[in-house]
Amino acid sequence: LMRQGFGALVCAALACGLLRGLCGVRDRVVLMVAMLQGAGPPMINLSVMAGLSGKAERETSKLLLVTYGASIITWTASVS
16 A cells, blocks of 8 residues: 555655756656556556456555546646
């Protein structure tokens, strides 16, 4: 749970801070892709592991829904 929530926020902050602050990138698409790179793979791995084990699929889907819903707000706030 810590990796799913806090890890994505840290990655978004690092991507925006490094790219926008240090490298001077202003293109919003580049910033969005950089944030998605850090948040995407754990979500895919989590859903694959839940599907293979056959357990906790409902809980995993709830976790992914909440995480993706929160990511819309955090990514939009960090890009704007």
